[in-house]
Amino acid sequence: MRRGNAKRRAVMVGGLLLAAAFAGAMATGPVMAEDKITIGVAMPFQGNGWQKGFLAAAQWAAAELNAKGKKVELSVVDAAGDPQTQIQQINNLTLQGVYFIILEPLSDTALNGAIDNAVNAGIPVLTTALGSVTNSKAVDLQFDYDELGEKYVSYIAERTGGKGNALNIRGLAGNAAEQAIQDAYVKALTKYPDIKIVAEVYGDWNQSVAQQRVSAILPTLPDVNIIFSQGVAAFGAAQAFMSAGRDVPLQIYGFDGVDANLLLELNAKSGYQSVAINTDPGIGSVAVNVAVAKLSGIDVPMKMISPIPTITLEDLKTTYKGMADSDIAWVKYDYDWTLANVIHAK
Numbered sequence: 001m002r003r004g005n006a007k008r009r010a011v012m013v014g015g016l017l018l019a020a021a022f023a024g025a026m027a028t029g030p031v032m033a034e035d036k037i038t039i040g041v042a043m044p045f046q047g048n049g050w051q052k053g054f055l056a057a058a059q060w061a062a063a064e065l066n067a068k069g070k071k072v073e074l075s076v077v078d079a080a081g082d083p084q085t086q087i088q089q090i091n092n093l094t095l096q097g098v099y100f101i102i103l104e105p106l107s108d109t110a111l112n113g114a115i116d117n118a119v120n121a122g123i124p125v126l127t128t129a130l131g132s133v134t135n136s137k138a139v140d141l142q143f144d145y146d147e148l149g150e151k152y153v154s155y156i157a158e159r160t161g162g163k164g165n166a167l168n169i170r171g172l173a174g175n176a177a178e179q180a181i182q183d184a185y186v187k188a189l190t191k192y193p194d195i196k197i198v199a200e201v202y203g204d205w206n207q208s209v210a211q212q213r214v215s216a217i218l219p220t221l222p223d224v225n226i227i228f229s230q231g232v233a234a235f236g237a238a239q240a241f242m243s244a245g246r247d248v249p250l251q252i253y254g255f256d257g258v259d260a261n262l263l264l265e266l267n268a269k270s271g272y273q274s275v276a277i278n279t280d281p282g283i284g285s286v287a288v289n290v291a292v293a294k295l296s297g298i299d300v301p302m303k304m305i306s307p308i309p310t311i312t313l314e315d316l317k318t319t320y321k322g323m324a325d326s327d328i329a330w331v332k333y334d335y336d337w338t339l340a341n342v343i344h345a346k
Contacts, residue, residue, distance in 0.1 A: 036071040039291050040093035040101040044130055045081045048205055049256040050231055051104075053281025053328035054129060058102070061285035064334055065292055072292060083107040090114035094121050100291040103138070104130045108176045111135070124294055128287050128306075129279070131176030139294070141287055141304045141342075143279045145177075148308045149184025152252055152277050153192065156226055159250055159273075163194040166226035167249070169203045169210055169233040177279075178205075181230055198222055203233035207258065210236030211243075218244050227251035231278050235259045238266075254278045257327040260316050267313055276311040282331035289338035304342050307331070 041058055045051060055076065062072040075098055079086035083106040091114050093101055101118055105111050105127050112135040115125050119137045127133050128141040156164075168185075171178035189195055199221055203210030210233035218240055227237050231254040238248045248266060253259040253276040266272035283306040294300040309331055311320065320329045333342075 036073060037100070037292060037295055038073045038075055038096075038098045039288060040090075040096075040098040041074050041076045042086060042089055042093065042101060042103045043076060043078050044086065044104045044106045046078050048232060049258075049326070049328040050205070050254075050279075050281050053255065053330045054104070054284035056328075057282045057284030057330050057332070058288045059284075060332060061288035061334070065288070068335070070292060072288070074288075079106060081106065083110045087111055087114045090125075091117055094118045094123055098123060099295055101125045102287045102291060103127050105133050105176075106130065108133050124291075126287055126290060129177070129283055131180060136302075139290070139300060139302055139304075141283065141290060141306060143283070143308055144305050145180040145184040146187065148181060148277070148279065149186075149188040151308060151310060152228075153185060153188035153195075155252060155275060155277065156228075156250065157192045157195065160195070160226060162192040164226045164250075165196055165198045165222055165224050166228055167214070167221065167224050167237070168197045168200040169214065169227065169229040169237055170200060171203065171205045171230040171233075173202050173204075178230065181279075185228055195226065197228070198224065203229065203236060205231055205233070207232050207236040207239075207256075211239045212236075214240035215243065218246070225249050229254075232256050232259065235262055238262055248272065250274065252277050255281065255311065255329040257323040257325045257329075260311075260320060260323050260329060261325055263313065264316055273313065275313065276316070276329070277308065280307065280309050280331050281328055282306075282309075282333055284330075285333045286338050286342055289333065289335045290343060292335065293339060293343055298339070298343065300343055305345070306333075306342060 062074055065072045077089040086106050094117050103125055111133055115135045115138050118125050126139040126141055132140050170182055199217055201213040214237050227249050229237055234251050234253045235258045241248050253263045255276055255278050263274055286306050290300055311329055
């Protein structure tokens with residue numbers, strides 16, 4: 001049976017021998033019904049809408065579980081984009097004696113030691129959203145990027161007849177999830193050899209950066225009728241084209257309010273048609289549900305997949321009507337849905 005926080009802390013001595021101090025610090029059985037479950041959420045940064053949506057989804061799931069009688073509390077830390085800070089934060093969460101750590105890793109290798117420290121202390125670690133780590137002790141909840149690439153590229157190909165010149169706006173250079181998304185696009189594009197990528201820039205998953213970098217190369221580009229991007233870059237790319245007095249090419253939009261509202265505006269003005277397809281910030285709710293399931297004694301797979309939703313114009317006009325520019329769309333995945341469709345998925 002899992003013991004209280006005081007006992008876990010009592011055997012931890014800190015310093016360079018963290019791992020030795022943590023080993024055997026607590027037993028790993030299911031929590032008691034009356035226990036408060038503290039879940040550490042180690043975020044990479046909170047400066048964009050997607051990460052704000054992830055946190056909002058995690059908080060929503062915790063509130064839903066609390067309403068059903070669980071006692072779930074989130075302890076959230078923000079590494080501000082620095083892997084070394086994230087290592088320290090994971091170790092601090094371990095020393096604090098949280099029951100579980102949800103981690104969006106800023107590196108696939110640098111965090112392995114901190115993950116070992118937590119797992120050796122009996123604290124499960126789940127990696128999610130930004131990619132996997134090479135430490136096999138971490139539970140892994142990710143997106144199926146091949147599914148994302150197939151959905152994304154297929155929609156573009158259907159709309160263009162499988163032909164066109166494309167500008168490719170990548171995400172944050174060096175990030176594992178960014179590379180996985182790019183690889184998925186490239187794989188899906190092999191079916192459509194007449195779609196040509198004529199230029200590529202990095203948008204850093206940031207609307208302003210994407211706008212600046214697209215604006216800088218726009219005068220050098222041939223006619224472009226397709227834009228590939230990752231999430232929030234769509235808005236920045238559209239702004240660059242409009243500022244240059246050019247029509248916005250066909251592109252798929254992210255889930256941010258600015259993306260959604262721009263798509264609605266373009267549709268109202270000219271009949272412009274598209275959809276939003278993106279990795280879903282709602283994975284934050286799935287992660288919390290998985291944590292509570294594992295702590296409740298449910299057998300959780302070491303590898304799990306979260307869905308890739310498509311949001312249509314009709315969805316934006318109804319389900320997500322009235323989104324502010326600062327909002328982001330995300331799907332609410334409750335505990336029972338997570339059990340049936342993620343943890344026990346066939």
